Amino acid sequence: MRYLLLAMITLLPAASSAAQTPTAASEPPRICDGGAEEATVPDPRAHRLFVWPTGRALPARTGYAALHQVFFPIVGYGITDRASLATGTHLVHIAPKGGREQYVFLAPKLQLLASRSLNVSVGAFSLSQVENPTSAGGLAYLTGTVGDTDSAVTAGLSWPFQLDRWDSDVYGRPILTLGGERQVHAAAKLLVEAHYLTGETSGAAIGGVRLLGRGFSADLGIAGALSTGSASCCLPWVNLAYHFGGVPEE
Numbered sequence: 001m002r003y004l005l006l007a008m009i010t011l012l013p014a015a016s017s018a019a020q021t022p023t024a025a026s027e028p029p030r031i032c033d034g035g036a037e038e039a040t041v042p043d044p045r046a047h048r049l050f051v052w053p054t055g056r057a058l059p060a061r062t063g064y065a066a067l068h069q070v071f072f073p074i075v076g077y078g079i080t081d082r083a084s085l086a087t088g089t090h091l092v093h094i095a096p097k098g099g100r101e102q103y104v105f106l107a108p109k110l111q112l113l114a115s116r117s118l119n120v121s122v123g124a125f126s127l128s129q130v131e132n133p134t135s136a137g138g139l140a141y142l143t144g145t146v147g148d149t150d151s152a153v154t155a156g157l158s159w160p161f162q163l164d165r166w167d168s169d170v171y172g173r174p175i176l177t178l179g180g181e182r183q184v185h186a187a188a189k190l191l192v193e194a195h196y197l198t199g200e201t202s203g204a205a206i207g208g209v210r211l212l213g214r215g216f217s218a219d220l221g222i223a224g225a226l227s228t229g230s231a232s233c234c235l236p237w238v239n240l241a242y243h244f245g246g247v248p249e250e
Contacts, residue, residue: 066088
């Protein structure tokens with residue numbers, strides 16, 4: 001986990017200073033090479049990192065259509081300023097032994113605390129077969145974010161579950177997640193997140209950049225596995241998203 005700790009050391013001071021900033025207007029403007037002020041593009045995906053949700057909520061009457069890792073389309077919508085729902089499926093079959101089962105993904109989210117410097121939410125990731133919805137399994141989670149959309153640190157706990165099976169030693173063991181974000185350009189920010197199953201000596205991490213546009217965003221990263229004294233790499237990670245209903249202001 002040393003790579004994650006190094007990333008957190010880099011991001012924590014920035015998040016702490018951001019949490020002390022009362023308004024975005026007090027921040028100095030970014031200056032481009034020509035000497036003119038460069039307007040920061042708001043992050044329309046501030047409600048999540050690569051995979052893990054932040055404590056922020058998706059604003060009411062806004063939504064997105066995303067393609068994760070090319071083969072996983074997801075649509076999300078803000079029902080209220082505190083509650084949202086996402087759903088999706090897969091374009092290639094992921095069942096073992098050549099199975100043709102189709103799975104559906106659901107992700108409800110509810111924000112419990114909202115402020116400029118601290119946001120806390122709860123939610124779940126649920127995956128179930130279309131033909132057998134009682135076999136649903138996934139993660140229930142609690143997540144919190146300290147800082148603003150310019151720079152922040154996110155920490156969370158999640159608990160695996162499966163509706164028709166509770167005998168595995170994995171269920172009931174929380175997964176610890178740590179992540180961060182740092183704006184490095186008017187239209188780009190760095191992202192990092194890592195996940196660790198308690199009681200194990202290994203985990204997984206993703207790091208990379210989010211490119212921001214008016215109504216579009218693209219996450220480009222590298223995922224790898226972490227274990228005590230070693231790390232394995234690399235799996236390219238690509239998320240593409242179109243946002244509708246407005247873009248949140250800074």
